[in-house]
Amino acid sequence: MASDDQRALLVAYLQEGDARARDRLVEDMMPLVRSLANRYAGRGEPTEDLVQVGAIGLVKAIDRFELEKGVELSTYAVPTIVGEIRRHFRDRTWAIHVPRRLKELSMRLARMRDELSAELGRSPTVAELAEAVGVDEEEAIDALEASKAYAPRSLDQPYDEDEPGRVPGLADEELGYESLERGSVVRQGLDALDERERRIIVLRFLRGMSQSEIAAEVGISQMHVSRLLRKALEVMRGRLEEPEVTA
């Protein structure tokens, strides 16, 4: 489709509310979505699922498109489509094989953990979590432990897809990161982390914030904070064991 035709459809949808115009735009741009989804094929998720997820990103891009900016829709849509596919991997991928039943239970427990924390004003017990999702405690523990095999987002992936490299919140110096002795092994380990992981470590271990407080501050689930803390401690440990660092 020529860019003039695409622009006419965008005008019809965004200014006149013509839903059929959006459908035509989606149809027209599905080859782009398929092409982007194929880049992420072979990583444990069905390609068709990735295409569906990418299509959601495309629809979001069309909905948010600003006609006055004068950019091509494809230029605007690619980061949103890729962001949606990456989010899918963040939410759905696992470092080891975990049975589907446990994955699903783990997802329910993660949601329930956040809901009950908000409702009770404290972290729920395993018994409370198990009762809320209708399983016994052993099953709940199995699923909670399995959730630790969830692959956290890659260390170099920006926190905010719209503003790569920027992490919302306080600057390092405001967090007290600079107060750590430069020769300290933990300071050296922290230097090995990406900005978001470093922030989470600093909030937990220097500021003394709880996991639920960090989750609220950073805008992710408690389960995700827990996984990132584990991952960050592993990265720090790996760095500390490098002879040139510890020497």
Place this chain on the structure above:
Amino acid sequence: MNDVVSLTLPTGPGWTGVAELVLAGLGARLDLPYDRIDELQLATRAALSDAVGPDVRVDATAGPDAVDVRLGPLVADAAADPGRRRVLDALADRVELDPVEDGVTWAVLTFARGGAR
């Protein structure tokens, strides 16, 4: 009366998960908030990364007010770095290190049963 769960495991990161799983079961039995169980596991993982020797021992004692996890043997300077010690202090309510004997030390991590910090 205190309940005690004792484990002897080969030293190495592949076995730390076994200790964590057992501690999760213990925490659930004691009705600890899940955040607390998570931090009990994290602290154990952090401390066991300083384990030395072929085997590591983990003794978890559940008292009326607290859970004590004694683990080791650990390298003698396990908590020599203040930053590393700060990680354990943030996770556990109390951290004690036995005097170094034969070049190794043992850590006792105490977690109050009152709730997540």
